Amino acid sequence: MRHVRNILGWLFPVVSALVLVAGGCGRQVSGEEIRGLLQALDGREIVIRLDDGSIVRVRVEEAQAPAGVRDLVEKQVRVEVRTSDGARVMSKIEERRGREDENRARGLEDFHFTGVIQSISSDAWVIGTKTFKVDSRTTLDRGLSVGMLARVEFVVLQDGSMLALEIETDAAKEGRFTGTVESKSVSSWVVGGKTFAIDQKTRLRGILDVGAVVKVEFVKRADGSMLATKIEAEEPEDDHFTGKIESKSATQWTIGGKTFKVDASTKLDSGLNIGTLARVEFIRQQDGSLLALEIETAGRDDFHFAGVVQSIGADAWVIGGKTFKVDSNTVIDQGIEVGVMVRVEFVAQPDGSNRATEIETGGQEELRFTGIAERKGADAWVVMGRTFKVNAATRIERDADVGKQVRVDFVRLPDGSDLATRIKEDRQGKPGESRFSGTVEAKAATAWTISGKTFKVDNNTRIDDRLVVGSRVRVEFVIQQDRSFLALRLERDSGGGR
Known part of the structure; x- marks a missing residue:
């Protein structure tokens, strides 16, 4: 590749190439650097x-001080990366400079882009949303096809078009x-419709018969295939659901x-009729169906x-869009006012x-930010740039103060603002993290x-592949600039269930 770059170097004016790339490529991902907003x-x-x-994740090694990284959260950054064990690893991070300074710093370097191959022809490839010319000088990896993630090394021609010097499959991902x-x-297993290659290094744990529910850890190889590094049995878990009985037969019931x-073996309460509100304890079977262990009349x-x-x-009170009747028997915490997050224990009436x-202050459905x-x-x-309202009901711990890392438990109000229910010092949390x-x-x-x-x-x-409507879930997310929530991870929450 180096001799190709030398030949091309005198063909394409440096200033034109740099200006066009700065204006046309924006913040892109390459095998050497990533430019964008450090969100968390x-x-x-x-x-x-x-x-x-789009979101890109880069691993930070133990030897790299996270404190310096925290200072750059919510700023435009340039990250130099390398590939280790199939993952992007940070080599260096710095706040992005102005475009003119950045272009001068780039010198004679060529450019990189990573995206999914959309189309292939004899003289041009469309990768991501960009078109790259190809010719006899372009080096192509074997096995490239539409739909694969590819990395392009390219230069910008005088007419503004981009010539690919090399197109290769992207590094493996975990x-x-x-x-x-x-x-x-x-040599391979088929799990949930996906094929995973296995080798002598693949670790197998538990009873792994056909029909068993398993968890697979894998790496995506250069040819697009997936190599399992670990396969282990997933133990079935009990779950709960509450709803009205809609139909019932000797073999199945429809509830909610x-x-x-x-x-x-299913335990059935007496007096369960169509329309009765019932609570089901169940397990998800290997074929994905739900087997009821117990069905009982829902209690208060x-x-x-x-x-x-x-x-x-x-x-009556209106809480979170729902109306709850109150009477002399309703136990209500003191100090509750409009805008406060509360938890309601209630019973359904015949009507x-x-x-x-x-009705008590607090609740399990709060958001969290660090x-x-x-x-x-x-x-x-x-x-960290986010504004949280506080009121008389907000619990502010003594150790929380300006300059310290804090955890904010909060709720989103109907007007879109965020109300803190609790603020406390948090030395262990991850800056920018929301849950x-x-x-x-x-x-x-x-x-x-x-x-x-x-x-x-x-x-x-x-x-998490097991999540269905009705599942309890834990979300890790970031708050975007438009104040919407972008989920980074959705996983089953074993701490509770319906």
């Missing part, structure tokens, strides 16, 4: 948002997948829109809800209304609704 430090990874909205074993051979198999302790108080009346038995406290006031705190736990209410290709909140998802979102 997620454990031992940094999360970088590119101009096109991943995880959970599914049912469909077939096994000495979900179908549950029943057999001789089964119903809880968390949300922000929107209105308070003598006989379909909900009667609150207890960062350096920059300013504080009587009605708001600013933490939330709730119940999956809807899922789509671009967004999930979890306990009334919308989280965007994209190709970089890590999603």
Whole structure:
């Protein structure tokens, strides 16, 4: 490659090439550097948002001080990266300079771009959203095809077009997948419709028969195939669901829109009729179906809800968009006012209304954010550029102060602002990290609704394959500049269930 660059060097004016790349390429990913907005430090990874909205993760090694990285969160950065064990690893990070300074610093270097191959022809390839010319000087990896992730080394011609010097498959990437074993051979397994190669280094743990639910750790190889590094049995977990009985038979019941198999071992409460509100304890079987272990009439302790108080009346409260009747028997914490996050314990009435038995401050459906406290006031705190309202109900711990890393538990109010319910010092948290736990209410290709909140998802979102509507889920996410939530990871929350 070096001799090709030398030949091309005198053909293409440096200034033209640099200006065109600076204007046309924007913040892009290459095998040597990434340029974009440093959105968060997620454990031992940094999360970088590119101009096109996509997210790139880069591993940070133990020897690299995270403190310096924290200072650059929410800033435009340039990251030099290298590949180690199939993953991008940070070599150097610095705040981005102006374009003129950056162009001067680049000198005679050529440029790089990584994207998915969209089309291939004899004289041009479309990769990502960019078109690259190819000719006899272009070096092509074997096995490249449409749909593969590829890395392009290129130069900008005088007419503004881009000539590919080399196109190669992108480095291997690590991943995880959970599914049912469909077939096994000495060289590969099919799990949940995906084929994973195995070799003598693949670690196998547990009972791994065909039909078993397993978790696969793998790396994506240069040819696009996946090599399993570890396969282990996934133990079935009990879960719970509450809903109205819609139909029932000797082999299955439909409750709240979900179908549950029943057999001789299923325990059934007496008095369960169509329309009765029931609580189901169940397990997910290897074929994905739900087997009811027990179905019982839902009791008063089964119903809880968390949300922000929107209105308070003598006989009814509106909390998180839902109306709850209150009476002299309702136990209500002192100091609750409109805008406060509360947890409601309630029972369903025969007429379909909900009667609150207890309303208390707090709740399980709060959001969480970690960062350096920059300013504080009587009605708001600013933490790592984010503004959080505070009021008389906000618990502010003594150790929380400006300049310290703090954790903010908060709720999003109807007007889109964020109200802190608690602020405390947090030395262990990850700056820029936000978390939330709730119940999956809807899922789509671009967004999930979890306990009334919308989280965007994209190709970089890590999603637990077991999650279905009704599952309890824990979300790690970032707050974007438009204040929407982008999920980084969605995983099953074993701490609770419906």
